[in-house]
Amino acid sequence: MFVLNRQRTPARRSCARPVRGFSFIEVLVTMVLISVALIGLAGVGGRASLSEMESYQRTQASLLVQDMVDRMNANRLSGAGATATGNPTNPVVLDTCYSGQVLGTGYTGTPACAAGSATQNAQAVADLVAWNAELLGAAETTSTGRQVGAMIGAVGCIDTLDAANHIYMVSVHWQGLVATAAPTAVGACGGNPPSFGAANLHRVVTMTLQVGALL
Numbered sequence: 776m777f778v779l780n781r782q783r784t785p786a787r788r789s790c791a792r793p794v795r796g797f798s799f800i801e802v803l804v805t806m807v808l809i810s811v812a813l814i815g816l817a818g819v820g821g822r823a824s825l826s827e828m829e830s831y832q833r834t835q836a837s838l839l840v841q842d843m844v845d846r847m848n849a850n851r852l853s854g855a856g857a858t859a860t861g862n863p864t865n866p867v868v869l870d871t872c873y874s875g876q877v878l879g880t881g882y883t884g885t886p887a888c889a890a891g892s893a894t895q896n897a898q899a900v901a902d903l904v905a906w907n908a909e910l911l912g913a914a915e916t917t918s919t920g921r922q923v924g925a926m927i928g929a930v931g932c933i934d935t936l937d938a939a940n941h942i943y944m945v946s947v948h949w950q951g952l953v954a955t956a957a958p959t960a961v962g963a964c965g966g967n968p969p970s971f972g973a974a975n976l977h978r979v980v981t982m983t984l985q986v987g988a989l990l
Contacts (some may be wrong), residue, residue: 825952825953828952829951829952829953832926832927832949832951832978833978833980835924835925835926836926836929836947836949836978836979836980837980839906839909839910839925839929839931839947840931840945840946840947840980840981840982841982842906842909843902843906843931843933843945844945844982844984846902846905846906847869847873847902847933847943847945847984848984850868850869850873850895850898850899850902851866851868851869851986866941866986867890867891868888868890868891868895868896868899869941869943869986870890870935870938870941871888871889871890872886872887872888872890872891872896872899872900872903873899873902873903873933873943874933874934874935874943875933875934875935876903876931876932876933877930877931877932878903878906878907878910878930878931878932879907879910879911879925879929879930879931879947880910880911880928880929880930881930882907882930886899886900886903886904886907887900888900888903906931907931909924909925910925910929910930910931910947911925911929912924912925912929913925925949926947926949926950926978927949927950927951927952927971928948928949928950928971929947929948929949930947930948930949931945931946931947931948932945932946932947932948933945934946936983940985941985941986942983942984942985942986943983943984943985943986944961944981944982944983944984945981945982945983945984946961946979946980946981946982947979947980947981948961948971948977948978948979949971949978949979950971950972950976950977950978951971951976951977951978952976953976954973954975954976955975955976956975957974957975957977958977958978958979961979961981
């Protein structure tokens with residue numbers, strides 16, 4: 776009796792690698808890291824927005840200061856320097872109609888002028904009315920009519936720095952968004968500005984105008 780030797784075929788080993796997933800702890804750590812990164816990006820975006828707004832307000836204030844200086848200079852050059860005695864070195868319209876004005880936020884009066892000729896007086900009133908509207912943001916409005924073309928709480932002031940030499944200062948004050956160093960008193964109205972919440976939120980831009988002595 777013959778017995779056949781049967782060779783056993785070795786079992787094939789599986790080539791598939793074991794599947795390994797993420798543990799719950801790894802998922803939580805990843806979510807925490809992503810959250811921290813997003814919070815950081817949000818903070819950077821917020822600071823960038825504040826810086827952009829601060830720059831916008833300062834630019835607008837500089838434009839408004841230059842605008843009033845140009846208006847005063849134009850009215851003075853149109854003959855506003857003449858007085859009843861004919862002295863061309865005394866800019867009576869600038870001294871009487873422009874100087875001492877505090878316009879913008881909180882202003883409820885009506886500009887008036889009766890120091891020079893009818894043309895000069897009308898021009899001075901038109902300048903002050905237009906500047907007051909610009910300080911209130913009339914340069915840009917929303918679809919609902921809200922004025923947004925100026926600074927927060929904008930106030931414009933015109934002061935006489937030196938009456939003898941006819942030196943004037945135009946200043947624009949507004950409320951900033953980030954606390955910085957508080958400005959010193961600027962001009963008669965600049966030393967007591969409207970409340971901006973804190974002194975270190977007070978911003979101001981100034982420019983001077985001197986009328987030359989005509990011989």
